[in-house]
Amino acid sequence: MARDTTALWQQLETRLHDAGWDAEVTCAVSPVQIEGSLPSGEPFYFRCRRQNCDLGVGGEDPVCAPEWSGDVDVESEHSAGYLHPDDALDILRELHDRWLAERIKEKLDALSRMTAEHMALPFPPGFRGLDAEGRDMVMLDAGAYGYATSVLKGPLTEQHRAGLTRLMAVFGEVLPAIEDEYATRYYAHVRDMAVLAAEVENLREK
Numbered sequence: 001m002a003r004d005t006t007a008l009w010q011q012l013e014t015r016l017h018d019a020g021w022d023a024e025v026t027c028a029v030s031p032v033q034i035e036g037s038l039p040s041g042e043p044f045y046f047r048c049r050r051q052n053c054d055l056g057v058g059g060e061d062p063v064c065a066p067e068w069s070g071d072v073d074v075e076s077e078h079s080a081g082y083l084h085p086d087d088a089l090d091i092l093r094e095l096h097d098r099w100l101a102e103r104i105k106e107k108l109d110a111l112s113r114m115t116a117e118h119m120a121l122p123f124p125p126g127f128r129g130l131d132a133e134g135r136d137m138v139m140l141d142a143g144a145y146g147y148a149t150s151v152l153k154g155p156l157t158e159q160h161r162a163g164l165t166r167l168m169a170v171f172g173e174v175l176p177a178i179e180d181e182y183a184t185r186y187y188a189h190v191r192d193m194a195v196l197a198a199e200v201e202n203l204r205e206k
Contacts, residue, residue, distance in 0.1 A: 005028060005084075005085065006028075008084070008085040008086075009025045009028050009085050010025075011085070012025065012034075012085040012086075012088070012089050013025055015089065016034075016089075019039065020039030020206070021036060021037070021038060021039055022036040022037040023035070023036040023037075023044075024036050028085075029081060029082060030049060030079060030081030030082060031047050031048055031049035031080075031081045032046075032047065032048040032049070032053075032080070032081055032082075032083055032088050033045070033046065033047050034046040034088070034092060035062070035063075038057065038096065038206070039206045040100075040202065040203060040206050042057050042058045042062075042067075043057070043058065043062045044056065044057045044058075044062050044096075045062040045063045045066070046088075046092050046095070048074065048080040048081055048083050048088060048091070049079065049080055049081040050079055050080060050081070051073055051074050051075075051076070051079070051080055052071055052072070052073055052074060052080055053071060053072055053074055053080055053083075053088070053091045053092075053095070054069060054070065054071035054072075054095075055069065055070055055071070055092065055095035055096065055099065056068070056069045057069070057099050068099050068102070068103075070095050070098050070099060071095070072091055072094065072095065074091070100203060100206060103203055104200060104203050104204065107196060107199055107200045107203065108151075108152060108200060110196060111148055111151065111152060111193070111196045111197060111200060112152055114148070114189070114192065114193045114196060115145065115148050115149060115152065115193065117189070118145060118148075118189060118190065118193060121186060121189065123138075123141070123186075124137075124180060124182055124183035124186050124187075126180075127180075127183055132174045132177045132178060135170055135173070135174050137174075137187075140167075140170065140171075140174065140187075140190070141187075141190055143163075143167055144167060144190045144191070144193055144194040144197075145190070145193070147160065147163070147164045147167065147194060147197050148193045148194065148196070148197045151197040151200050151201060155201065155204050156201055161201055164194065164197060164198055164201065165198065167194055168191070168194050168195060168198060171187070171190075171191040171194070174187065175187055175188065175191065
């Protein structure tokens with residue numbers, strides 16, 4: 001890195017770390033390269049050169065084969081490979097926000113399908129009024145569905161997020177105790193619905 005910008009690039013790394021990123025500036029000039037992990041855990045690779053900046057996220061290799069990629073054109077008289085650190089950070093955040101919005105939409109669409117599928121499934125015979133590991137099976141079912149439909153409507157309150165986290169832990173106790181084959185599949189679907197709702201909430205916090 002050039003001496004006069006070294007401190008600025010180090011500050012950029014610190015700002016990203018403070019925001020939950022595991023990021024390292026691996027090249028500061030032509031091209032600008034930043035790589036590591038997003039706050040949500042996915043690996044990423046960010047590069048600026050010529051008149052363009054691009055971000056690759058996830059996949060086996062976010063450099064060559066990312067699961068998601070996006071880019072922006074840079075309007076400058078100089079190459080994007082010579083961006084000021086503040087400008088590079090702004091573009092990185094813009095592309096991350098784009099990825100995040102698309103990721104949340106994908107998961108919300110999947111959650112919507114899961115709730116519709118859930119409503120079409122018959123409740124397991126003989127499980128009304130039944131407890132498993134001290135848990136009422138009807139209330140467990142209703143609780144998971146309620147959280148999922150609430151997530152579809154918008155972000156949960158802090159109290160409801162905590163409730164969803166506790167509910168997911170309950171499935172680890174209850175599922176192994178269910179012996180009926182259909183009921184096992186039914187409640188595995190209910191658990192997966194709750195897990196997906198939690199994943200949406202986690203992304204919303206990033």
